[in-house]
Amino acid sequence: MSYFQAQEIAIQFGGIRAVDNVTFDVQQGEVFAIIGPNGAGKTTIFNLISRIYAPTAGKLVFDGEDITTIAPHRIAGLGIARTFQNIELFANASVLQNLLIGRHCHSRVGWMSQLAFLPSARRAEIAHREKVEDVIDFLELQRYRDALIANLPYGVRKIVELGRALCTEPKLLLLDEPSSGLNVEETEVMGFWIEDIKKDLGITVIMVEHDMSLVSAVSDRVMALNYGKVLALGTPPEVQGDPEVIRAYIGGDP
Amino acid sequence: MRYLFKTRYEQDIALARHSGDVFWYGLLLIVLLFIPGVLGEFYVGELGGLFIFAIVGVALMILTGYTGLVSLGHAAFLGIGAYTNAVLLAHGVPFLVSLTCAGLLTAIAGVAIGVPTLRMTGFYLAIATLAFGAILANVFQKWTAVTGGFDGFAVPTPSIFGLRIEGATGIYYVSLAVLIFVMWLTFNILRSPMGRAMVAIRDSEISAQSMGINLALYKTISFAISAGMTGLAGALFAHYVRFLAPDAFDILLSIQFLTIVFVGGLGSIRGAILGAAFVRLLPQAIAIVRDDLPFGIGRMPGLEPSLFGLILVLVILFEPGGINGRWLKLKQWFQEVPLHRAVSFRRQKSYARSERLR
Numbered sequence A: 001m002s003y004f005q006a007q008e009i010a011i012q013f014g015g016i017r018a019v020d021n022v023t024f025d026v027q028q029g030e031v032f033a034i035i036g037p038n039g040a041g042k043t044t045i046f047n048l049i050s051r052i053y054a055p056t057a058g059k060l061v062f063d064g065e066d067i068t069t070i071a072p073h074r075i076a077g078l079g080i081a082r083t084f085q086n087i088e089l090f091a092n093a094s095v096l097q098n099l100l101i102g103r104h105c106h107s108r109v110g111w112m113s114q115l116a117f118l119p120s121a122r123r124a125e126i127a128h129r130e131k132v133e134d135v136i137d138f139l140e141l142q143r144y145r146d147a148l149i150a151n152l153p154y155g156v157r158k159i160v161e162l163g164r165a166l167c168t169e170p171k172l173l174l175l176d177e178p179s180s181g182l183n184v185e186e187t188e189v190m191g192f193w194i195e196d197i198k199k200d201l202g203i204t205v206i207m208v209e210h211d212m213s214l215v216s217a218v219s220d221r222v223m224a225l226n227y228g229k230v231l232a233l234g235t236p237p238e239v240q241g242d243p244e245v246i247r248a249y250i251g252g253d254p
Numbered sequence B: 001m002r003y004l005f006k007t008r009y010e011q012d013i014a015l016a017r018h019s020g021d022v023f024w025y026g027l028l029l030i031v032l033l034f035i036p037g038v039l040g041e042f043y044v045g046e047l048g049g050l051f052i053f054a055i056v057g058v059a060l061m062i063l064t065g066y067t068g069l070v071s072l073g074h075a076a077f078l079g080i081g082a083y084t085n086a087v088l089l090a091h092g093v094p095f096l097v098s099l100t101c102a103g104l105l106t107a108i109a110g111v112a113i114g115v116p117t118l119r120m121t122g123f124y125l126a127i128a129t130l131a132f133g134a135i136l137a138n139v140f141q142k143w144t145a146v147t148g149g150f151d152g153f154a155v156p157t158p159s160i161f162g163l164r165i166e167g168a169t170g171i172y173y174v175s176l177a178v179l180i181f182v183m184w185l186t187f188n189i190l191r192s193p194m195g196r197a198m199v200a201i202r203d204s205e206i207s208a209q210s211m212g213i214n215l216a217l218y219k220t221i222s223f224a225i226s227a228g229m230t231g232l233a234g235a236l237f238a239h240y241v242r243f244l245a246p247d248a249f250d251i252l253l254s255i256q257f258l259t260i261v262f263v264g265g266l267g268s269i270r271g272a273i274l275g276a277a278f279v280r281l282l283p284q285a286i287a288i289v290r291d292d293l294p295f296g297i298g299r300m301p302g303l304e305p306s307l308f309g310l311i312l313v314l315v316i317l318f319e320p321g322g323i324n325g326r327w328l329k330l331k332q333w334f335q336e337v338p339l340h341r342a343v344s345f346r347r348q349k350s351y352a353r354s355e356r357l358r
Helices: A042-049 A072-078 A095-101 A111-116 A119-138 A154-167 A184-199 A212-218 A236-241 A243-250 B019-038 B041-066 B074-090 B095-114 B122-142 B167-190 B193-203 B205-210 B215-241 B251-264 B269-292 B294-299 B303-318 B322-335 B342-356
Strands: A004-013 A016-026 A031-035 A057-062 A080-082 A172-176 A204-208 A221-226 A229-234
Touching (some): A016 A042, A042 A172, A072 B205, A080 A154, A111 B167, A154 A172, A184 A212, A229 A236, A236 A243, B019 B167, B041 B074, B041 B193, B041 B215, B041 B269, B074 B122, B074 B215, B095 B215, B122 B251, B193 B205, B193 B215, B251 B269
Parallel strands (some): A031 A204, A080 A172
Antiparallel strands (some): A004 A016
16 A cells, blocks of 8 residues: 555646546655646646645545545645745745744644633744744754745745745655756755655655756656656656657657 | 844743833833823823724734735724624623623624635725625614614713723723733734734735645634724724714725724734824824914815825835834834945835735
């Protein structure tokens, strides 16, 4: 039984089948990359997993539990966290506040105690803060702790978003183009972070990525998509050598 | 200039950041407590009105400034609170109970408007809440059995534990107490998961949701809390005006409330207070200088609304942070006065402008 399974998932927007009977499974502790040309349906798969879209067909199973019809805000509580392609941080808040929002799915204090800020609420806040400090230490974000997101360079925001996802203590991490907008060095650093997340924290990672150097550096298996359909699935060299994949990227005889 | 050296996590949670805060806000509180002994009846009454508007400002700040939902229906919430309190008092209910009921009933009304408008934002929400306000205004007029309609409703004098709250001074102290209570609640909300969830919804709904925040729940909570606080203000407002007329709770009042929030500075409790002070004091200032203005400007009709409009436009154009933003800049200027450079704020300002186009 694999850790995460997508069974023949499909979604249709009008006449367009953005994701068409895609089946894959992810083993616990591996880094699984999804590649494909623009519009292939990679991010749509992420949006299906995080329940922003409801699939028109198929089934999603995570850790033995069917998550196909779960409410979107419960996904984080199950241990699935994600980042976004175009950074969806809370721009008018500090790094610390952003990371604390990542702790939201673990807050158990009742609303009355929050309104009166009873000692239970205070203790819970300190506990959250300690967890957040662990993530700050892990990603070396100490000097940005109190900086506003709006004043941070793009590369740092990317790391902060990764940190916010880690604050939810995920078991499965969805990274949507972790290298987009980063230069070569920053991409390499991002690769190290992903390896650390996999090895030190034992988190399973699914990532959508264009940068093939990052994909071959960190991922265990790769799935190539085009027009919502699976072209190839295997180790990075296998997929890169697949004639179908090469045709999808650089064209050729049909 | 003060450098904060943080050694404990509690320092980030504490209400007062440092001893300076304790000193200045404590001093302000002492001054406010002694004002009724010094100033005349009229000014004490006006300050009481300012406190009531400040309560609404804080309430609307939670909804608009922190959760990002616009409401043009807060005058109706004020009306619900005012009529609930007045009617219950007339039936012999003790003031503290009727005040609580006014807050709770208005909070329920907030849920009633919050739930159907869950998927709305921006203009659509503004129109929906506007319609809600219009309906409520009609109810206040037509439900004569309870509200007295256009004949009005004389509000009984309240008393707390046998102590009658009479005149401007009584309302002044009760309003100040409720304002402090409401501010305390708001600061608690802002430093707990609830408040962070609201800010998250304001900045990015999609990522708030994927962080496990139940959008519908927190938007409704925000509406309920904001309406409930406005209901408390309404109960006090009933005593402030002493005689309730249904046309007091119209759209213009709602717009005045939004002006408090925008001119004061979105996303800041201090802004809500400063905005309320602005909205209450500007008409007084106009009244004072009206007779001394040259060329008969003072006798021109519509001077007050046009000044309000002009200032609102100028604030939105040149100071998105509102009075609070201006205050923070002034404070920073004083802190670094010999080394200050005019360019310090320029870059951020252009950033803030381009961001607002999104």
